[in-house]
Amino acid sequence: MKRYDVLIVGRGIAGNTLALTLLSKGLNIQVVDLPKPNSPSRLAAGLYNPFTGKRTVKTWMAAEIFPFLETFYQSIEKKTGASFLHIKPAYRPFLSIQDYNEWTGSGNEENSSFFLNPEPNHEHYRPWIRNPFGGIEYKHSGYVDTVTYLDAGEKLLQENDCLRKDFFRHSDVEETEEGIQWGDALYRYIVFCEGAQAFSNPFFPKVPIVANKGEILTLRIPDLPLVEIITQGAFLIQKEPGIFHAGSTYRWVFKGEEPEERGAQEIKDKLNKWLNVSYEQLNLQAGVRPASKDRRPLMGFLNQRPRFLIFNGLGTKGVSLAPYWAEELSQLIIHQKDLPEEVDIRRFYLN
């Protein structure tokens, strides 16, 4: 019987990032994944941005997570020859005096020099973006072209004979004293990276994942030459000259996974508050994000099943969270280093 260190189930941003992390550390892994056409990891805009939310606050653990993600994606670019990390300033215009006052009174500016351009050039944006009260410009922001990233990962895993494109049935797994048997192979650990499909995972019953539907638009904006990201309620990212991604919506209650026109309208209403040029809608897509109840990743194992692990709950921030937390999970797998309590899945279970 063949023996492996780890079997990874699911290869969205979470599974792909964990697989590449473990591979780089010399672990003997296998990945099984059956991609969905509207996989959120493939349709994501890939934006990472150190400040988020209506009140524009620094995101959780930004100082650790953001430098780490750039180094990680660059290392995979180097290994694969692919190009998917686009480090770009992100500009957030102030649309009202309240907006400006909230920011200047927040104290964010004083302790964030690593992430903020001290002197953004507001005039640079003014021909196309309404910014009557100026704005702020982030550094260490950008986007990952997630399709190219996932395709590069696929190639690397195939070269290492690690990838199987197949549906994984939980009932095919058998727990033995020596490890986990799946087919004709034995694994020390199995890590579930199933995204929102984790609801039916019997090893993590009632997994505290909250499905969150999101729409994203592709727009043609021939008169907008900006390569910087604009973010104010909605974001706008140039993917190629004249073609942009705009998003996203966040819906906790929804019926199906199909894109809804009201989602497109919601995004356009937000853009229309600050975008001064006309645009044409080319495409509307929707996917379901795997969020968690407390907006923190869901990771690790349950006490009664230490060979069964989970890596999920990345919510709206898969691109920024995955590299740092895949590294932490690899430390748990290789060195039994405990995870911080706030990401440990056991916070939701009474063991």
Ligand SMILES: Cc1cc2nc3c(=O)[nH]c(=O)nc-3n(C[C@H](O)[C@H](O)[C@H](O)COP(=O)(O)OP(=O)(O)OC[C@H]3O[C@@H](n4cnc5c(N)ncnc54)[C@H](O)[C@@H]3O)c2cc1C
């Ligand atoms: C509209 C929209 C825009 C977004 N924009 C951004 C953004 O700009 N920046 C950002 O960071 N994040 C963004 N996100 C969020 C991001 O997409 C998620 O955080 C991320 O995709 C989660 O990745 P995942 O690997 O956990 O899940 P998924 O992408 O769902 O991957 C899970 C994989 O596992 C496979 N799988 C599951 N069960 C099985 C099984 N039994 N057998 C075989 N395969 C299985 C699935 O088919 C899939 O391939 C966006 C999401 C949406 C919907």
